Amino acid sequence: MKNFEASIHELIVQASTNLPNDVRNALLKASLAENAGTSSAMSLNTIVLNNKMAENNVSPICQDTGLPIFKLCIPVGMNSLEMQTAIKNAVDTATKNAILRPNAVDSITGVNTGNVGEGIPAISFEQWDKDYIDARLMLKGGGSENMSIQYSLPTVIDGLGSAGRDLDGIRKCILHAVYQAQGKGCSPGFIGVGIGSDRTSGYDLAKKQLFRHLSDVNPDEDLRKLEEYIMDKSNTLGIGTLGFGGKTTILGCKIAKSHRLPASFFVSVVYNCWAFRRVGITISPETGDITGWIYDEQRNVSPIRENVTSAEEKAEIKLILPISEETIRSLHVGDVVSIDGTIYTGRDEIHKLLFDKTDNDCPVDLHGQVIYHCGPVMAKDNGKWVVKACGPTTSIREEPYQGDVMKRYGLRAAIGKGGLGANTLKALQDWGGVYLSAVGGAAQYYAKCVESVEGVDYFDFGIPEAMWHLKVKDFKAVVTMDSHGNSLHDDIDTTSREKLEKLTGKVF
Numbered sequence: 179m180k181n182f183e184a185s186i187h188e189l190i191v192q193a194s195t196n197l198p199n200d201v202r203n204a205l206l207k208a209s210l211a212e213n214a215g216t217s218s219a220m221s222l223n224t225i226v227l228n229n230k231m232a233e234n235n236v237s238p239i240c241q242d243t244g245l246p247i248f249k250l251c252i253p254v255g256m257n258s259l260e261m262q263t264a265i266k267n268a269v270d271t272a273t274k275n276a277i278l279r280p281n282a283v284d285s286i287t288g289v290n291t292g293n294v295g296e297g298i299p300a301i302s303f304e305q306w307d308k309d310y311i312d313a314r315l316m317l318k319g320g321g322s323e324n325m326s327i328q329y330s331l332p333t334v335i336d337g338l339g340s341a342g343r344d345l346d347g348i349r350k351c352i353l354h355a356v357y358q359a360q361g362k363g364c365s366p367g368f369i370g371v372g373i374g375s376d377r378t379s380g381y382d383l384a385k386k387q388l389f390r391h392l393s394d395v396n397p398d399e400d401l402r403k404l405e406e407y408i409m410d411k412s413n414t415l416g417i418g419t420l421g422f423g424g425k426t427t428i429l430g431c432k433i434a435k436s437h438r439l440p441a442s443f444f445v446s447v448v449y450n451c452w453a454f455r456r457v458g459i460t461i462s463p464e465t466g467d468i469t470g471w472i473y474d475e476q477r478n479v480s481p482i483r484e485n486v487t488s489a490e491e492k493a494e495i496k497l498i499l500p501i502s503e504e505t506i507r508s509l510h511v512g513d514v515v516s517i518d519g520t521i522y523t524g525r526d527e528i529h530k531l532l533f534d535k536t537d538n539d540c541p542v543d544l545h546g547q548v549i550y551h552c553g554p555v556m557a558k559d560n561g562k563w564v565v566k567a568c569g570p571t572t573s574i575r576e577e578p579y580q581g582d583v584m585k586r587y588g589l590r591a592a593i594g595k596g597g598l599g600a601n602t603l604k605a606l607q608d609w610g611g612v613y614l615s616a617v618g619g620a621a622q623y624y625a626k627c628v629e630s631v632e633g634v635d636y637f638d639f640g641i642p643e644a645m646w647h648l649k650v651k652d653f654k655a656v657v658t659m660d661s662h663g664n665s666l667h668d669d670i671d672t673t674s675r676e677k678l679e680k681l682t683g684k685v686f
Contacts, residue, residue: 181466183264185459186313188468190246190272193315193457194238197229198473200392201429201454205229208366208419208426217512217656218424224617224654225419225452231622236277240453241555241567241621243278244317246299249389251312253463258303265301269293276557276566278317280641288527290640310469314389314458318450321572321596321618325363325449326384327355328377330442337678343443345400345686348373349407355447356412356428357678360671361421362572362596364451364618368392368430369408372446374438380446387432388450389458391473394432401433404686408433411681415674419452420595420618422656423670430454453619494654500546501590503610509657511664515614517653520632521548521593525571527643528636529579538586541635542647545588548614551576551595553642555621556631563631565648567621570595573613581605593655597667606661613659615666627653 197205209222232239246269252258272278273293282295293299306312329335329351331343338354341347352371359365372383396402408431418424429452438444450456458472497505499519509515522542524532528549532540554568573580573594580592581602590611592598595618606612616624632647658666 179260179264179466182261182461183268183466185461185466185468186265186268187271189313189315189457189459190268191236191277193317193455194243194272194277195236196233196457197239197454198457200473201456202229204392204429205366205452208429211426212419212424216424217422217514218419218426220514220656221419221422221617224620224623228617228620228623231626235622237625238277238279238555238567238621239455240319240451240619241279241553241569242319242321242571243281243555244319244455245281245323246278246293247316247318247385248299248301249304249314249386250302251304251306251308253309253311254305254307256311256463261303262301265299266294269299276555279553279555279567283640288639290642309463311461311463312458312472313461314456314472316385316388316450317455318385319364319453322363322367322449322451324572325359326381327358327447327449328380329354329445329447331445332443337675338682345404346684348445349404349686350682351445352404352408352431352433352447353411353678353681355449356408357415357417357674359449360417360596360667360674361419361618362574363449364453364595365417365421366419366426366429366452368450368454369428369432370448370450371431371433372444372448373433373435374444375436376439376442377444377446379436380444381448383434383436384446384448387434388448388454389456390432392430396433398435400686401435405431405433407685415677417670417674420615421597421667421670422615422658423666423673451619499548501548502546503590506590506610506612507661509612509660510662511657511660511666513657515655515657517548517655518651519548520647520649521550521653523552523554523568523644523646523648524549525551525553525643526575527639528645529576529583531636532583532587533579540587541645543588546590547588548591548593549583549589550593550648552593554625554646554648556641556646563634563646565625565628565631568624568628568648569619569621570616570624572596572618573598577602581609584611585609597658597665603659603663603665606659607663610661612657612661614655615658616655624653627651
């Protein structure tokens, strides 16, 4: 079991820091196809660079190291209870070594329990008649998990009309699932689809599809054609990288079916971000050692043409903190900014706390400052905090609070991913503020922008939810909501819906 535990730990390290080559090649292909000089091209180039940095630094690709989902096939007679203990020990070690962010919280108290708690990590065992262990791991981030969706047929789907209990109805469900995710799930993404079964098993079937290799050809001819159709038509919607618009919205689609009850017909769609951290190994039952890598012939071998250059990028506007209202109102959607100064992280707990306060008191003066929707991976180095990974989290969760918090505390900008809603857009107009989109998942790229950790408040919320004071230089982001009532997110939603509505005609 000691060797088995070490093998699982290596599996975790590789999953968190080193994307499999089928995923890398899909991202590389998308980056080379995008129009130079666009926000999507810039973001894809940043993603490719970030992945190389994560591999070289042996640090998390994305700061949201997700929910560890283990699926193991084991020979008859092996002790799954002992194996489960070893897996939990490996997860705990990886968390202490800052390979995983402490991501588990008690659902009622909100207390952070690391990555081991009730139901976490998710581990499933299946016995088989082979003489080796097949161990696979997917690190499933919260932003993409929130974009997963389940449909019950027959139904009426917004933008696509009636969807019946047939392949054409299934087609409409999947297209809508891609559309509704927009950039919130860190597109370009991957989708797994489960047709049939019950509600719970349908989602599980969909997640199993994400463990398939991207080159895998569906043995079911109808489903193979549907996979190809979804890949083609989804990429005509114009949602693009992070919802910035562009040619590539999804990078993979895998579909499976299961029998069902006559009264129920579920279509379950699981979304995964571009940081598709899905790795597998084979293990010797006798020694516990790794005997092979499932998705790659060998690890740490990058695909050809990893080095992508950013051609014709837009000129950057330098922002020195604190920022004046005059400077903010000079910015417009599409502007690329580069920030120098100290920014403050704030996720769900921080926003709720600041919103609920009646005295508007805060440990730091936020006037003219920037709040960053980020839950970083942190570690101690000689007694000082250092940032291991710090990309943006999905911002829409802060919509109930953001506009009011900005006005009450004097904030001029919020950084995140996926955009915010109408209430925040109105507040940006009234107060004089902007929303800045960072490249979702590019946690190593942004960690390099952090010169030092200047302090931390509300540490009792746990590392991801605390307010970290990060001194940054050349922190790049794109204005996607401005003080003039413009929102790139609304624009992309409108145009992609128009394209979606053109796909209503029966195909299958």
